[in-house]
Amino acid sequence: MKLYSLSVIYKGATKANLLKAAYDLSSFSFFQRSSVQEFMTFTSALIVERTTQGSRASVKEQEYLCHVYVRNDNLGAVVIADTEYPQRVCFTLLDKNPREADAMTKVQAELDETKIILHHTMESLLERGEKLDDLVAKSEHLGNQSKAFYKTARKQNSCCEIM
Known part of the structure; x- marks a missing residue:
């Protein structure tokens, strides 16, 4: 055969x-x-x-x-x-649909679908990581600006002492 x-x-x-x-x-x-x-x-x-x-x-x-x-x-x-x-x-x-006719083809198709989903998940994780990096950078910048504001305010307040 x-x-x-x-x-x-x-x-x-x-x-x-x-x-x-x-x-x-x-x-x-x-x-x-x-x-x-x-x-x-x-x-x-x-x-x-x-x-x-x-x-x-x-x-x-x-x-x-x-x-x-x-x-x-x-x-x-x-x-x-x-x-x-x-x-x-x-x-x-x-x-039959070829996916149904051969068990190996069906398994391979399911693996391919899983791989596509995994790639999309990884891409969204990377995008989320980039957004987190941007937030960290902005918070560091805001922290530096608040330190500078604190120092400036302290200098401004130190020249005028109330007795």
């Missing part, structure tokens, strides 16, 4: 546009990989073009099974697997 390709394709009015694809070509020789990838890309686009909106299908092409699902908004996904890979698993993968 092996998955070779997972492609997300937008079905346009005239042709299908590949949005994103992932390939596992490790079972092919180095010299075959580029032609196999090109074959899978072309086949995926062709199958999406020929599949009606809101439907799913499985197509056998050479020794591969191509499972396709085109949603009503013209967004299609194609999984290319060997003939042993269960069709039900492929369509479950195509139906």
